[in-house]
Amino acid sequence: MEKTIANTVLKVNEEGYLTDFSQWNQEVGSAIAQEANIGMTARHWEVIAYLQREFKNEVPLSIRRIGKSGVVDIKEFYQLFPMAPLKTASKIAGIPKPVSCI
Amino acid sequence: MGHDSNTMKRILILGAGTAGTMMANHLRRHLSVENWEIDIVEERTEHHYQPGYLFLPFDIYTPEDISKPVCEFIPKGVNLINDHIEKIDPEQQFAIMRNGDRLHYDLLIIATGTKIAPEETPGMLGPEWQQSVFDFYTFEGALALRNKLREWQGGRLVVHVTEMPIKCPVAPLEFAFLSDSYFKNKKMRDKVEITYITPLSGAFTKPKATTALQHLLDEKNIRIESDFAIEHVDNDNKTIVDYGGRTIPFDLLVTVPTNKGDELLARSGMGDDLNFVPTHKATLQAKNWPNVFVLGDASDIPTSKAGSVAHFEAEILTENILSFIAGEPLKQEFDGHANCFVETGEGKALLIDFNYTHEPVEGTFPLPGIGPLRLLKENRMNHMGKLAFRWIYWNMWLKGNHIPFVSAKMQEAGKAFD
Incomplete structure (x- = not known):
């Protein structure tokens, strides 16, 4: 699927996650955040940058790992990205929806 | 023993649960007793049929139905060591037993499974533990829950999953479905409100199964609360609270606590943050040590932690271990079936x-x-x-027999893929 975000045509999946991380930039991230009613602050971007680093290192993301990362604790993570923080933050970060092992 | 000790080698299997027992049976059939000693270490003396833990609380199975001696399933020619392992040294290739004895190995198979860790969630092991807060992933928990259900008068039943991954990820849903039946049969379904609480976005992680299972939840009048990441159990108010502040009251909480691999792997520095061993998902070889293989729930591979997976893995791992011993490349065959x-x-x-x-x-x-x-x-x-x-x-x-028509690799024929 394609979607126009921040005046750019982007490849996304049916849930709106970017499928090509190279298309991501901060404007794209801001626009996705806006759709989720999240006003991005410097603190938000710090967390996003951390998620992107982990993604590039192929470290699977989980709420638990983020809580122990030293970057942000789980409580604050929820305050920054309410409801389903990992999913919302991953979408803003332009990385795939985290898979929970089943 | 009469064998030449210079050529005699040892395979050490840790854990005689579903995975370890199957592996002992497979390997003993394929390796000569003259060249290979096979030892299997297990702390417990009873082997539990773990799928039975789901049925025990509802009085469908009795404790006797799901328990047999471990030794009954260990083949002749395999030494069963009933002991506790203190530590593994994967560099020096030995395991240290409780009394300090060292057991050297040429090849190690880790099959120590996964355990519940209720202590990971604040308040879970509080005063309400086994009063109104129960697990059914242990024999003791399932039995205590059976006794509770026998006399429970109804109220809010909350079936809850703490975090993924968990062993047998469909079990908590099955528990909710069976509760619905159980209370209907007891003619008290109208006195029970059932809620299913999951950290996932829906009933299951895979889309088509989620649709089918969601339909069943609706049909049985089971409410689902998704994306719930528990922060703590409030024992005074009998509620569970998530990091976002969502609060769910319960009269009876049946929870699946965090699942972790055996503490042994933490003590040995071999596990990840949940004590699961980093493992190649197609070969089942440990990522850090070529002569260590990981089978069943103990590994970190991205498939279900379930007996069926261990069964399929065992068939492929047997071939891979034979290849490894022969100095041949491993087959990249396990597909997560x-x-x-x-x-x-x-x-x-x-x-x-x-x-x-x-x-x-x-x-x-x-x-x-x-x-x-x-x-x-x-x-x-x-x-x-x-x-x-x-x-x-x-x-x-457990005896490592192949089940007719069911292949280790998943079959695509006869299925309705898009």
């Missing part, structure tokens, strides 16, 4: 069959186009299959 019966209550079940790349879909199993079992469709035949499975488990599976 899992096959689970899902009890849906009222004498019915559905069946799901999937792997790393293919989600569960509708179709027939095990014979394409014939069945007799139906995938992702609820019926009585599937339920009979699940009950018959206990016999298969004790009499065929």
Whole structure:
């Protein structure tokens, strides 16, 4: 699927996650955040940058790992990205929806 | 022993649960007793049929149905060591026992499974533990819950999953479905409100199965609360609270606590943050030590932690271990195949069959186009299959016998992929 975000045509999946991380930039991230009613602050971007680093290192993301990362604790993570923080933050970060092992 | 000690080598299997026992049986058949000693270490003396933990609380199975001596399933020619392992030294290739003895190995198989860790969630092990807060992933927990359910007068039943991954990820859903049946049979369904609480976005992680299971939840009047990441259990108010502040009251909480690998792996520096061993998902070789293999729930591979997975893995791992011993390359063959019966209550079940790349879909199993079992469709035949499975488990599976028509690699024929 394609979607126009921040005046750019982007490849996304049916849930709106970017499928090509190279298309991501901060404007794209801001626009996705806006759709989720999240006003991005410097603190938000710090967390996003951390998620992107982990993604590039192929470290699977989980709420638990983020809580122990030293970057942000789980409580604050929820305050920054309410409801389903990992999913919302991953979408803003332009990385795939985290898979929970089943 | 009369063997030449210079050529005699040792395979050490840690854990005589489903995975370890199957592996002992497979390997003893393929390796000569003159060249290979096989030892298996297990702390417990009773082998539990763990799928039975689901049925114990509802008085469907008795404790006797699901417990047999470990030694009954260990083949001749394999030494069963009933002891506790203090530590593994994967560099020096030995395990240290409780009394300090060192057991050297040439090849190590880790099959120590996964355990619940309720201590990971603040308040879970509080004063309400086994009063109104229960698990059913341990024999003791399932039994205590059975006794509670026998006398419970009704109220808010909350079935809860703490975090993924968990062993047998469909079990908590099955628990909710069976609760619905159980209370109907006791003519008190109207006195019980059932809520299913999950950290996932829906009933299951795979889309097609989620749709089918969501439909069943609606039909049985079970409310679902998704994306719930628990922060703590409030014992005074009998609520669970998530990081976002969502609060859910309960009269009876049946929770699946965080699952972790054995502490041994933390003590040995071999596990990840949940004590699961980093493992190559297609070969089952540990990522850090070539002569260490990991089978069943103990590994971090991205498939279900379930007996069916261990069964399929054991067939492929046996070949790989023989290749490894012969100095040949390992086959990259394990595809994450899992096959689970899902009890849906009222004498019915559905069946799901999937792997790393293919989600569960509708179709027939095990014979394409014939069945007799139906995938992702609820019926009585599937339920009979699940009950018959206990016999298969004790009499065929643990002994490492191949189940006719069911291949280790998932079959794509007879399935309705898009």
